[in-house]
Amino acid sequence: MASIQQGPNGPVLVLKESALQQKGKDAQQNNIAAAKLVAELVKSSLGPRGLDKMLVDSLGDVTITNDGATILKEIDVQHPAAKMMVEISKTVDNEVGDGTTSSVIFGGTLLAKAEELLKKDVHSSTIIDGYQAAAEKTLEIYSELSKKIKPDDRESLIKIATTSMQSKLISEDSDILSKIVVDAILSIVTKKGEDYSVDLENIKVEKKSGGSIQDTQIVKGIVLDKEIVHSGMPTKIDKAQIALLNSALEIEKTEMSSEIRISDPTQMQMFLEEENRMLKAMVDKLHDIGVNVLICQKGIDDIAQHYLAKNGIMAVRRVKESDMIKLGKATGGRVISNIDDLSEKDLGSANLVHQKKVESDKWVFIEGCKHPQSVTMLIRGGSQRVIDEVDRSIHDSLMVVKDVIEKPEIVAGGGAPEAFAASQLKDWADNFDGREQLAIKKYAEALEVIPLTIAENAGMDPIDTMANLRAKQNQGRKWTGIDAKNTKIADMLSIDVVEPVAVKEQIIKSATEAACMILRIDDVIAVSGGSGGAGGMPPMG
Numbered sequence: 001m002a003s004i005q006q007g008p009n010g011p012v013l014v015l016k017e018s019a020l021q022q023k024g025k026d027a028q029q030n031n032i033a034a035a036k037l038v039a040e041l042v043k044s045s046l047g048p049r050g051l052d053k054m055l056v057d058s059l060g061d062v063t064i065t066n067d068g069a070t071i072l073k074e075i076d077v078q079h080p081a082a083k084m085m086v087e088i089s090k091t092v093d094n095e096v097g098d099g100t101t102s103s104v105i106f107g108g109t110l111l112a113k114a115e116e117l118l119k120k121d122v123h124s125s126t127i128i129d130g131y132q133a134a135a136e137k138t139l140e141i142y143s144e145l146s147k148k149i150k151p152d153d154r155e156s157l158i159k160i161a162t163t164s165m166q167s168k169l170i171s172e173d174s175d176i177l178s179k180i181v182v183d184a185i186l187s188i189v190t191k192k193g194e195d196y197s198v199d200l201e202n203i204k205v206e207k208k209s210g211g212s213i214q215d216t217q218i219v220k221g222i223v224l225d226k227e228i229v230h231s232g233m234p235t236k237i238d239k240a241q242i243a244l245l246n247s248a249l250e251i252e253k254t255e256m257s258s259e260i261r262i263s264d265p266t267q268m269q270m271f272l273e274e275e276n277r278m279l280k281a282m283v284d285k286l287h288d289i290g291v292n293v294l295i296c297q298k299g300i301d302d303i304a305q306h307y308l309a310k311n312g313i314m315a316v317r318r319v320k321e322s323d324m325i326k327l328g329k330a331t332g333g334r335v336i337s338n339i340d341d342l343s344e345k346d347l348g349s350a351n352l353v354h355q356k357k358v359e360s361d362k363w364v365f366i367e368g369c370k371h372p373q374s375v376t377m378l379i380r381g382g383s384q385r386v387i388d389e390v391d392r393s394i395h396d397s398l399m400v401v402k403d404v405i406e407k408p409e410i411v412a413g414g415g416a417p418e419a420f421a422a423s424q425l426k427d428w429a430d431n432f433d434g435r436e437q438l439a440i441k442k443y444a445e446a447l448e449v450i451p452l453t454i455a456e457n458a459g460m461d462p463i464d465t466m467a468n469l470r471a472k473q474n475q476g477r478k479w480t481g482i483d484a485k486n487t488k489i490a491d492m493l494s495i496d497v498v499e500p501v502a503v504k505e506q507i508i509k510s511a512t513e514a515a516c517m518i519l520r521i522d523d524v525i526a527v528s529g530g531s532g533g534a535g536g537m538p539p540m541g
Contacts, residue, residue: 207388208358289344412492414451428440
């Protein structure tokens with residue numbers, strides 16, 4: 001419907017005829033309903049006993065996952081308020097890697113609790129002020145609650161990686177995989193003064209179906225999904241001296257179009273011989289400085305391949321630029337554009353370079369680099385679906401270990417910090433004498449949705465569990481949380497369920513900001529007039 005305002009000389013048409021407008025409480029309720037629906041979608045995926053979702057796209061490709069960010073990315077959300085909930089999960093995924101499902105559930109619950117207050121005529125601005133004050137207080141509580149660790153403490157990092165894997169498909173193999181994740185990160189960590197930093201770009205992840213998840217391995221070097229260019233070349237070289245070339249090992253063609261007129265057959269022969277001589281000179285140059293492995297970003301001429309094989313040099317061509325950069329970091333070599341500039345100090349080194357059959361393909365493994373600044377994780381699994389989910393789980397695990405190294409503070413998992421913060425907030429809310437007190441108490445109730453959902457997904461009785469949990473925490477056992485694996489309440493720190501404070505803080509910040517933004521909206525104007533407008537919530541994709 002168009003927006004019509006009655007003027008002194010008849011109606012004034014402000015928006016075009018097809019525009020849809022929804023005002024005041026209707027707009028708020030519609031937006032809150034959409035956000036709650038998104039939270040409901042992922043609610044059953046939270047925790048170690050969370051269930052997976054099977055997503056089928058328009059092409060028939062299947063994704064099986066319980067990663068909140070992946071679920072919401074794969075489904076085509078149309079409603080504008082629902083899209084904001086999807087953005088929370090993307091932000092949390094990009095910033096800290098884990099906690100995507102928690103942030104969406106928490107954001108949805110904040111809005112559900114706000115709706116209760118709106119029905120009691122509490123103004124949305126008052127709710128927003130209360131929520132923002134509660135969020136700041138929660139961050140303070142987390143900061144006081146957190147336990148500092150050493151950033152290079154391998155045992156603590158393994159516990160964090162294992163906790164991240166507990167809610168994933170790979171939980172059964174978390175003992176092996178968490179060690180691989182921590183070793184991979186500790187290989188590439190850089191120290192600047194007192195601070196540590198990790199660039200996950202330096203970890204190359206290769207996936208290949210076959211074997212089982214337990215066959216996943218870390219290679220202290222780089223794995224290239226290419227095979228050696230010539231059958232006459234050696235397939236295994238010890239004590240490799242590696243040249244990294246990002247130009248073609250071919251005769252360069254001229255920029256302008258040109259032709260050569262040949263009047264004598266001997267001239268033709270001389271012309272071909274000169275080409276051969278130039279290629280041989282290039283290969284001789286490599287051989288003279290001790291190169292026995294050549295990695296080339298572009299093509300290698302057939303004749304050059306022949307000479308390389310003759311000199312016992314192993315060569316790989318058409319390697320991706322990103323892999324060339326990683327190879328430089330792993331082997332200590334320098335990527336050279338012109339073969340004439342190559343010298344002995346530009347070469348990288350590795351203990352072993354060999355071609356190995358992985359399933360039905362031949363791949364080149366560059367292993368045993370001395371101090372590799374870049375490493376490879378080779379993920380194996382029974383099928384492509386399994387491998388894709390293992391890849392997502394390992395990404396989350398790498399991210400949480402990175403978070404702890406960069407901010408070495410941890411809290412217990414299993415909903416313990418949320419339950420503790422909720423009880424603290426309820427006491428703190430009594431200091432406020434206005435309606436903000438109601439908003440802060442609702443914020444505390446919303447925080448409890450995390451342990452509540454973990455308990456529900458584990459098949460525990462939610463009311464008895466929460467009553468028991470509150471009682472234990474009030475007795476001073478602040479690390480008491482939901483041990484979903486054994487369906488009981490336990491001290492989460494004693495059973496090594498730990499999470500980074502950085503993840504918890506990001507969940508609070510993202511969910512609170514999104515909830516406040518949706519509560520500020522009191523008018524939705526959809527000019528297109530098609531689906532996805534404000535005229536009722538469109539299908540959820």
